[in-house]
Amino acid sequence: MRPLIAAFALLLAAAAHAQTSEISARIVDDEGRPVADAVVVAVPTEGGVRVPARPREGMVDQVNQEFTPKVTAIVVGTAVRFPNHDNIRHQVYSFSPAKRFELPLYAGVPAEAVVFDKPGVVVLGCNIHDWMIGYVYVSESPYFAKTGSDGTALIADLPPRVYAVRVWHPQLDASEESTRKTIDATRPGPASVAWTLHLKREPKVRRAPAADGRGRY
């Protein structure tokens, strides 16, 4: 009997897998260069989305006085830790409406993770090192992916539905909503979508040194 049940379960799993879809996204800038660190989000046009009850914990590291990764995409409700691997303490904060928080000066790994319970973009800063800037994109949908250095992202294991797909990037010079496209992913296999984004200057304090050349003769 047991082998029969196992075989049935395998069949069900295979059938379920066969019914999933993928959305393959490719993003370039005005000059055709691949855009890394863009977050592509897919939301079913009909019916709600089921967000995992306990999403896997996220992590934003601090290495060489920079947030690593610079852009982190998570689903709403995710707890994120902010370990500090530098030999100097950091004080991480955000004043973004989606999450206001402050981690008082610390080294190592703070005991408490920060739970991001509202969708939106959370801009991270460090009060000691003004040039440090990072982003946590909190998605209302569990279906999202971040582009790599080749400008591509793949949202896999999608239930076959029609999706409203949009993209966000720290330098996006338009509203995220204006990038919305409707993608039919009802048939198995990958559906492709592409964007050409106009990027603006990143609001980052310059880190490079400057010399004032103050002559003292």
Added chain:
Amino acid sequence: MYLTALRRAPAILAGSALVFLCASGGAATALALDVDAGFLYDDNLTRAYAPADIRADAAVTMDAATAASWVLSGSDWLTLSAEARGEFYNRFTGLDVIGLGATATYKHKFGVGLEVPYLVLAANGSNDDYHSRIRDGPRFELRAELGKRFSSQFDAAFGARYERRYGRNDEPVVPGVSGRVFALRGRSVYVRGGYDVDDRLHVGAELEVRRGDVVASTRPDFDIFVVSDAIAADPTFGPDFFAYRLPGTTDTARINGSFALDDRSSLNLVYADERTDASGGISYRSHRVNLLYAWSY
């Protein structure tokens, strides 16, 4: 002069080692090494008002500093640095200098965030060994600055400095008149602003007003003589040149452009225009241009 500086090198190395040792003893420290090198051109090194006495020259400049920072709280930190600097002139080698010094800088932010105001307090001490003896000696500077970043691109600050320079060698040439021409005091206030044009290019401007002692080197000049309180021979500019110390006010306008090559280095161009009104109605003007490569680790 160079031998003297070399003899003092162990002291600065010991200081640097101390900074490193202190820094490595605590988890809340960061070490930095800053170096810059480049060229300097000054069109009135003598600070003379008579055209016949004006001398211009170019120099190679080098600065190096090693610094340790301690984060005291989420809004306060302290940086201690040990510094060495050198200027080497093309024609007037008497101005060649090696300076060794140290700086303590305390910074406080009035809150949390990129755009909160901040206060900087800094104290610097150094010893300068010039090729010309009359310029040798230690100097100290205290600085306080209040600033604010208005966005990630634009920041502005105003501040005040007090500086004191001691002349090691007293070589009077006029009986009853001090020969410590380069024993100087000065107070200044300044305002500055900086703007990041794009990811790489930063431009800045600064206006400074300084009141205190100034030194003009000229051939014997009665108008300067009568308002000077220290006089010494200044063979740096010629056998018939004398350096005169007199009180004056110097207005300096400075503009700079800094082009980031990457996160750790930049090319910098600085232009300064100085106008000095000294006692006795004596006025002179000088312009200075620096081209510098800066590197930080």
